[in-house]
Amino acid sequence: MQPIYDIESFRPSQAVGAHIGRARRAIVEAINQELAPLDISHAQWIVVLLLGDGAASTAAELCKILIYDPGAMTRLLDRLQKKGVLKRVRTKADRRAVRLELTAEGAKLYPRIVEALVQVYNRLLRGFSRAEVQQLDDLLKRMVANA
Amino acid sequence: MQPIYDIESFRPSQAVGAHIGRARRAIVEAINQELAPLDISHAQWIVVLLLGDGAASTAAELCKILIYDPGAMTRLLDRLQKKGVLKRVRTKADRRAVRLELTAEGAKLYPRIVEALVQVYNRLLRGFSRAEVQQLDDLLKRMVANA
DNA sequence: TGACAGTGTTTGCCTAGGCAATTAATATCC
DNA sequence: GGATATTAATTGCCTAGGCAAACACTGTCA
Numbered sequence: 468m469q470p471i472y473d474i475e476s477f478r479p480s481q482a483v484g485a486h487i488g489r490a491r492r493a494i495v496e497a498i499n500q501e502l503a504p505l506d507i508s509h510a511q512w513i514v515v516l517l518l519g520d521g522a523a524s525t526a527a528e529l530c531k532i533l534i535y536d537p538g539a540m541t542r543l544l545d546r547l548q549k550k551g552v553l554k555r556v557r558t559k560a561d562r563r564a565v566r567l568e569l570t571a572e573g574a575k576l577y578p579r580i581v582e583a584l585v586q587v588y589n590r591l592l593r594g595f596s597r598a599e600v601q602q603l604d605d606l607l608k609r610m611v612a613n614a
Numbered sequence: 615m616q617p618i619y620d621i622e623s624f625r626p627s628q629a630v631g632a633h634i635g636r637a638r639r640a641i642v643e644a645i646n647q648e649l650a651p652l653d654i655s656h657a658q659w660i661v662v663l664l665l666g667d668g669a670a671s672t673a674a675e676l677c678k679i680l681i682y683d684p685g686a687m688t689r690l691l692d693r694l695q696k697k698g699v700l701k702r703v704r705t706k707a708d709r710r711a712v713r714l715e716l717t718a719e720g721a722k723l724y725p726r727i728v729e730a731l732v733q734v735y736n737r738l739l740r741g742f743s744r745a746e747v748q749q750l751d752d753l754l755k756r757m758v759a760n761a
Numbered sequence: 762t763g764a765c766a767g768t769g770t771t772t773g774c775c776t777a778g779g780c781a782a783t784t785a786a787t788a789t790c791c
Numbered sequence: 792g793g794a795t796a797t798t799a800a801t802t803g804c805c806t807a808g809g810c811a812a813a814c815a816c817t818g819t820c821a
């Protein structure tokens with residue numbers, strides 16, 4: 468298999484990286500716009516999502532999944548707590564860790580975020596067959612696997 | 615064409631957005647690692663690239679292409695100037711604008727960045743046929759077009 | 762030509778993430 | 792059991808981007 472790009476003909480703005488970057492920007496902007504009424508930031512709704520579906524329940528887990536700085540996470544959680552979205556609960560099992568729980572308020576946010584995401588993705592995937600989406604996913608996963 | 619995702623079965627971490635996010639992270643990290651010896655940040659090498667291949671020559675153009683805040687751009691250019699990578703040249707044509715030019719130093723950076731990008735992309739695309747890369751590009755472009 | 766809108770750049774202020782050091786609690790290993 | 796390493800969370804400090812206001816200059820249009 469010959470290499471895809473070579474130095475002579477390389478055009479940065481036409482490379483996969485640029486396309487991926489533009490697609491990501493389109494997604495982020497669309498979601499932000501959709502979630503604007505909830506007054507919640509990009510980093511924040513991802514956390515609500517992860518707590519809401521049980522993928523994480525402590526700051527450390529969130530940091531690991533999101534590859535996010537622990538210090539920044541503490542402050543992000545502070546903000547969500549101040550908003551009344553989540554609460555910190557110390558547990559007996561491990562007294563270092565703080566279990567994070569969505570409040571009733573926060574729990575109401577979860578389905579709204581899911582709905583927004585589904586809507587945005589479906590919109591950005593207009594005209595795609597399921598097979599094409601599957602293929603896109605697969606190609607991206609192969610890139611990540613090569614890292 | 616039926617919608618791709620539905621609320622019940624939606625798994626955020628398996629959606630296209632997540633895959634795109636992970637691919638982007640893999641690319642950024644690989645490039646940063648490759649360019650670490652140059653002591654230049656993510657935002658900075660993109661600017662050098664755009665100036666180097668003539669895609670932009672003023673701060674305003676850079677902002678437009680990168681969808682980047684003008685204030686932040688001023689300061690980013692300050693840093694690159696202090697590093698001796700570029701210089702600002704006032705021109706008679708439009709006395710508001712400042713033409714940006716790579717210094718001899720900056721010009722030497724350009725091919726090294728291109729080389730790093732080509733290398734990283736080719737590595738992340740190991741095992742891809744040209745057709746597959748083309749398909750990936752196309753699928754991403756279609757998403758962006760739907761935005 | 763002169764008022765006015767628009768453009769290019771800069772600055773100040775605010776927010777937020779990264780890094781390093783700290784503290785508290787737990788795990789490990791002898 | 793006790794020294795040591797590791798882990799979870801927090802804090803302070805630094806850097807950098809977003810927004811809004813300010814300023815200089817250019818373009819437009821009556």
